[in-house]
Amino acid sequence: MKRWLNPGFGLVFLFVLGMGLAPVFSKDAAAREVGFTVLLAISMATSLNIITGYTGYVSFGHVVFYGLGGYVGMYLIDKWNAPLPLAVLGGGAVAAVLAFLLGKAILRLRGAYFALATIGINEAMRTFVSNFAPFGGPTGIELQFSVYKPYGGAAQALWMTYYAVVGIAAFSVVFSYFLKTSKFGLGLMAIREDEDAAEVVGVVAPSAKTLAYVLSAFLPGMLGVLFFFKNGNVEPGDAFRLHFSIETLVMMMLGGQGTVMGPVIGALGYQRLRGVLLTSDVKIGALPLKDFQLVIAGGLMLLIILFIPAGLVGWLRQRFARLRRYLV
Amino acid sequence: MDAITILSSLLDGLLIGFVYGIAAMGLNLIWGVMRVINLTHGALIALGMFGVYLLFSGLGLNPYLALILVAALGLLAGIAIYYVAIERVINAPHLSTLLATFSVNMIIIGLGTAVFTTTPRDTGFSLGSIRAGPVTLLGTRLVATLITLLVTGLLYAYLYRTRAGKSIRAVSNNRAAAELMGIPSKRILALSFGLGTMLAAIAGGLIATFFSFTILSGSVYELKSFIIGVLGGLGNPLGALLGGLILGVLEGVLPLAMPNTWVPVIEFLLFILILLLKPNGLLGGKQ
Numbered sequence: 001m002k003r004w005l006n007p008g009f010g011l012v013f014l015f016v017l018g019m020g021l022a023p024v025f026s027k028d029a030a031a032r033e034v035g036f037t038v039l040l041a042i043s044m045a046t047s048l049n050i051i052t053g054y055t056g057y058v059s060f061g062h063v064v065f066y067g068l069g070g071y072v073g074m075y076l077i078d079k080w081n082a083p084l085p086l087a088v089l090g091g092g093a094v095a096a097v098l099a100f101l102l103g104k105a106i107l108r109l110r111g112a113y114f115a116l117a118t119i120g121i122n123e124a125m126r127t128f129v130s131n132f133a134p135f136g137g138p139t140g141i142e143l144q145f146s147v148y149k150p151y152g153g154a155a156q157a158l159w160m161t162y163y164a165v166v167g168i169a170a171f172s173v174v175f176s177y178f179l180k181t182s183k184f185g186l187g188l189m190a191i192r193e194d195e196d197a198a199e200v201v202g203v204v205a206p207s208a209k210t211l212a213y214v215l216s217a218f219l220p221g222m223l224g225v226l227f228f229f230k231n232g233n234v235e236p237g238d239a240f241r242l243h244f245s246i247e248t249l250v251m252m253m254l255g256g257q258g259t260v261m262g263p264v265i266g267a268l269g270y271q272r273l274r275g276v277l278l279t280s281d282v283k284i285g286a287l288p289l290k291d292f293q294l295v296i297a298g299g300l301m302l303l304i305i306l307f308i309p310a311g312l313v314g315w316l317r318q319r320f321a322r323l324r325r326y327l328v
Numbered sequence: 329m330d331a332i333t334i335l336s337s338l339l340d341g342l343l344i345g346f347v348y349g350i351a352a353m354g355l356n357l358i359w360g361v362m363r364v365i366n367l368t369h370g371a372l373i374a375l376g377m378f379g380v381y382l383l384f385s386g387l388g389l390n391p392y393l394a395l396i397l398v399a400a401l402g403l404l405a406g407i408a409i410y411y412v413a414i415e416r417v418i419n420a421p422h423l424s425t426l427l428a429t430f431s432v433n434m435i436i437i438g439l440g441t442a443v444f445t446t447t448p449r450d451t452g453f454s455l456g457s458i459r460a461g462p463v464t465l466l467g468t469r470l471v472a473t474l475i476t477l478l479v480t481g482l483l484y485a486y487l488y489r490t491r492a493g494k495s496i497r498a499v500s501n502n503r504a505a506a507e508l509m510g511i512p513s514k515r516i517l518a519l520s521f522g523l524g525t526m527l528a529a530i531a532g533g534l535i536a537t538f539f540s541f542t543i544l545s546g547s548v549y550e551l552k553s554f555i556i557g558v559l560g561g562l563g564n565p566l567g568a569l570l571g572g573l574i575l576g577v578l579e580g581v582l583p584l585a586m587p588n589t590w591v592p593v594i595e596f597l598l599f600i601l602i603l604l605l606k607p608n609g610l611l612g613g614k615q
Binding site: 058108111115120130131297299301302 | 417441442590592
């Protein structure tokens with residue numbers, strides 16, 4: 001139980017919890033919206049970190065779990081009047097099952113082949129859902145306003161989804177830390193460093209990888225339900241946006257992949273930057289700065305990949321060897 | 329459904345397939361030589377489209393003359409991208425090169441969106457059509473096919489007959505050994521990357537002569553290039569042409585049997601299946 005006592009872990013856990021609870025006490029709806037986006041990003045990056053950061057399999061298709069989970073949850077709510085918690089669990093469960101089935105097949109591929117396959121799966125799913133009549137085809141699913149009634153109206157429902165996302169974000173950090181420091185987590189990192197050597201020393205790589213994939217998939221599945229429930233509708237283009245997958249990779253990498261703190265810091269930093277760029281009044285020539293949001297984000301990302309590829313936490317770990325124990 | 333409908337869909341598909349093939353050839357060349365999946369591919373295709381469009385609509389240059397200029401710019405752009413974004417991370421894990429090329433993609437698309445907006449463009453260029461018996465073929469697509477064949481021929485002549493081309497093949501075979509033989513591998517890598525982006529720009533320019541497009545259209549063809557690359561075997565330029573033809577024919581013929589929107593589902597499922605069953609492509613040998 002000494003793992004609980006690591007101050008680095010305590011700090012990042014309390015930080016996420018504190019940031020999540022601040023809008024609850026201030027009752028500030030604007031702060032809640034910002035908080036929702038940031039906490040969603042933190043949970044997405046943290047869950048991606050399990051398969052990509054710990055296990056070393058670069059997934060460009062993380063959003064497929066988010067999208068499919070979201071669709072399943074919306075379907076349960078819209079067609080079967082399922083209560084939100086059940087829909088959220090349903091979304092997570094279906095995402096986990098998809099990861100299990102996919103894992104059996106595509107985790108045999110290594111390196112760039114795996115990355116390409118995940119892109120293919122996301123696109124296959126997006127084009128399939130666009131044709132799938134029960135999910136509303138290309139127009140998707142739109143919730144009736146009355147579904148928010150059992151939660152005390154739409155305003156109250158927004159707060160409920162927020163509490164849920166705070167809970168998921170806090171859980172994701174705890175989960176990520178305990179996974180990393182467990183024997184299973186060590187096995188995953190051994191796979192990342194050298195899969196063949198890991199097998200020789202007794203890591204059963206195929207099942208370990210599949211389990212890691214499943215564990216990284218159920219959180220996005222749940223988050224998708226929350227996001228689209230709050231949004232009121234879901235469409236194939238929003239649910240399976242490849243760009244979102246890549247943003248998640250970037251956030252994970254900014255902070256430092258393979259660490260618990262990294263995805264949290266990266267997600268927070270990336271979302272803050274985006275917020276600043278989108279709301280800025282500065283102009284470049286005749287065009288507002290927000291038109292250059294993508295350019296600036298891309299330029300910054302390039303600089304980080306070229307010069308600090310280990311991310312902020314990874315860089316600090318290399319630079320200050322003494323702090324390594326705390327920089328989990 | 330009569331034989332003529334099938335025949336004309338087949339021919340249409342084949343002609344488009346050649347252009348898909350040349351786009352994928354660029355991706356495949358880069359992968360084959362330096363094991364980098366170039367995520368700027370779509371952006372370069374889009375720039376090729378805009379290059380031809382601007383030179384044709386703005387300066388009144390013939391699109392095929394414009395294409396030569398666009399190809400040269402594509403080559404230079406690729407070499408520049410290599411030195412700026414890839415050289416430092418070429419030996420790093422895959423994630424680094426993937427994200428480095430993707431950030432360049434973001435920069436190009438971001439600038440393109442700010443400058444050109446995302447309103448659809450159309451060159452409005454036409455060469456009429458040719459009737460061959462019962463089927464009608466668009467002139468622009470026939471010319472595009474001829475150009476593709478010409479470029480492929482030139483590329484192969486370059487790779488097999490010139491010193492630089494032979495160096496490219498040597499580096500792709502074994503970079504360390506090539507360096508020991510005195511081949512300047514960095515310059516060769518930059519050149520190969522430039523050739524890859526040049527092919528992307530040419531493909532974009534050709535597509536612009538018969539389809540309307542926006543700055544974001546490149547990503548569609550990038551995804552198609554992935555499918556084709558895997559069909560023909562990543563790293564095999566001639567395989568890309570074959571893969572392109574297969575995809576073109578599928579796109580031509582499948583809509584006769586099912587709603588149009590199901591075609592991409594089939595394509596991506598095929599992509600995943602090939603990756604799983606024959607990751608070296610249809611032409612490739614055993615792993």
